Amino acid sequence: xxxxxxxxxxxxxxxxxxxxxxxxxxxxxxxxxxxxxxxxxxxxxxxxxxxxxxxxxxxxxxxxxxxxxxxxxxxxxxxxxx
Numbered sequence: 001x002x003x004x005x006x007x008x009x010x011x012x013x014x015x016x017x018x019x020x021x022x023x024x025x026x027x028x029x030x031x032x033x034x035x036x037x038x039x040x041x042x043x044x045x046x047x048x049x050x051x052x053x054x055x056x057x058x059x060x061x062x063x064x065x066x067x068x069x070x071x072x073x074x075x076x077x078x079x080x081x082x
Contacts, residue, residue, distance in 0.1 A: 025031055030038070072079045 022031070026034075069079050
């Protein structure tokens, strides 16, 4: 009967080294040289999200203003709707 020998489990750095993580990350566009690109993408996203939030707030403000003006006009007040 032949005894099977099992390899020691690899963890952490040994595991990353064993399948060459840096090479894999570089292939999928996450290498060290791509850091600046992804940083700029992140900034461009955060800015877009900020602008979108401001637009939504502006829409909500106009809608609420229009509702108040229409309610006051229904009650007979003369309101200048600008």
